[in-house]
Amino acid sequence: MAMTDFLATQNYTEQHHCELSLASVFLSGIEAGGKQEIVTQGGLRMNYLDLHDRVHRLGKILQDLGIQEQMRVAVLERDTHRYLEAYFAVPMLGATLMTANIRLSVDQLRYTLEHSGTQLIITAAEFLPLLEQVYALQERIPRIVVIGEAQGTNLPVVGEYEALLTQAERGFQFPYVSEDSVATHFYTTGTTGQPKGVTYTHRQLVTHTLAVGMALGTADEYQALRYNDVYMPLTPMFHVHAWGLPYVATLLGLKQVYPGRYEAQQLVELVRDEGVSFSHCVPTVLQMILVEAEQRALSLPGWKVMVGGSAMSPALAKRAQARGLHVFAGYGMSETCPVISFVRTTRAEALAHPERICRVGHPMPLTQLGIEAPDGSMSEEGEQGELVARSVWLTPAYYRDPVMSVQxxxxxxxxxxxxxxxxxxxxxxxxxxxxxxxxxxxxxxxSLELEAYLSEHAAVEEVAVIAITNEKWGERPCAFITLKPACQGDDALIAELQDLLRARIREGKLPPYAIPEQICFVSDLPRTSVGKLNKKMLREQLIRQESV
Incomplete structure (x- = not known):
């Protein structure tokens, strides 16, 4: 179907006034994608024309359920085509998509659903027990559309997702939506206190989509995202729009693969069988995939993976390159939509200098980055300070939190x-x-430099370094280390790790006081809800141990 046919039948514009809205992204994607495949959990295959039909049917369902402009619709789901449908249908109706974090505690999830004012929930059946805990003592419970069978629940389920889609009338027309209306809403847990809400307008999401697409589209083949790539997200779709890449992939009409659960064996097979060539993930997920590939002696040549969320060590980068992956770092946060920079590199440079591809890199188009000194002035090249940013798509404030917004x-x-x-x-x-x-x-x-150097040892799987109090020096480093299979954490290994750091001190890469006060071998490291190392929890664990 031609773009003109779509425009003739859809009320996406008002008096010929075109907006930077997700409807524009969606229409361009349908035109570009056509019969290109979208593969999802369980092996279901559809194309962009199917996506167009399903998004419109979902819009009709939501309208019939009374969802209107700026109402919050929360989604609890794995990475599937249904989440992609919600990415477009909810904002295109003028409502706001609240991407609920399924990994939060019950109390935190309850807070985010209440604080956002969620009025309808779309959830996979597997999360109904979680929602039952959330609303166990609550009087007001939003209506729920369930994906799958809802057996034995007392929650106010109004219908099953697929059944409602089948019953929905075809030909639904989305209303005109201003580019300045709020399209998405979610919560960050990276700071102290309760989760903090961030929101993004259609205009912000579209400009971010265009900037990411331009930056990756003009990059070297080592990391480029082109029309013939196959995209698979490995960052949860509830987490900062899966870094915005589903919007980019849809705009370009790429083949897309949605894996559902992140299970290492399945992920490796999807990359191999579906020809996945571009993904993004946190270092933890990359490590999980590499362990699986190494155990099966598999190579994954040409798979481009943007790594962010926390620092990727040069040792992890080299390990990935050994399996044929083209890894490079990207940078952002919940408050930045998220991508605001990534490492621009070439294959030759990446292989010769893996430490360079672990930097956060160069600013995205339409983004300004700077280093702020303690006095508030901008620092010069080579001077340390806090990284600060400006861009057209950064969140303007924390939702209903003026004090932290000023900060x-x-x-x-x-x-x-x-x-x-x-x-x-x-x-x-x-x-x-x-x-x-x-x-x-x-x-x-x-702490990041220490982690990077300790990760060079062949026995080390992952490292987290934190500060511990010291009467003489104020603070000293303490390293928590997980080991690779069959490796023994003993005094001999501690001595080897200390010698490794002493060598870096002699080379001038570390200061003389860099040897950790303690090196602790642990079976696993605590993580946040999105897979980052949780150093706050490590510090709290140490405090509890010291108080016993």
């Missing part, structure tokens, strides 16, 4: 909380989180 945007820049340096080639490099940097004897020590 976020003090001085007219969004403050990331990351300590960074600008290198001579214009790329930015994260040194540490402001709350994780270690101050020993009055000197600053980067």
């Amino acid at each position: 976020l945007w003090r001085g007219g820049y969004l403050h990331t909380g990351d300590v960074a340096v600008k290198d001579a080639d214009g790329a930015f490099r994260i040194v540490d989180r402001t709350k994780d940097v270690i101050k020993s004897g009055g000197e600053w020590l980067s």
